[in-house]
Amino acid sequence: MAGLLDKAQKTLEDADAPLSEPAESIVSIEERIELLAQIEKGLASARRPVTPKDLSYTPQQSGERLPLLVNCAALVLIALAAVIFSLLSTARSRP
Secondary structure: OOOHHHHHHHHHHHHHOOOOOOHHHHOOHHHHHHHHHHHHHHHHHHOOOOOHHHHOOOOOOOOOHHHHHHHHHHHHHHHHHHHHHHHHHHHHHOO
């Protein structure tokens, strides 16, 4: 039965071993250069310059209505709570 240290060392040795052939033996250097040139050419033709119009954003609708509605609803609830509190406190103070 191997100890934990032996297992860890074996795992490290196995991790250092190459899993497959290196890329240089599969694809020749000339083919690699040609492929990279084709990729770069394709990317260069797809690029376009960035203009200030690309960086600007104008929303289709203004976002003013929802915050205004929420604030108005909060004011109504606060006023309603004040009225209810006032009515309850006057009702309790009467004998």
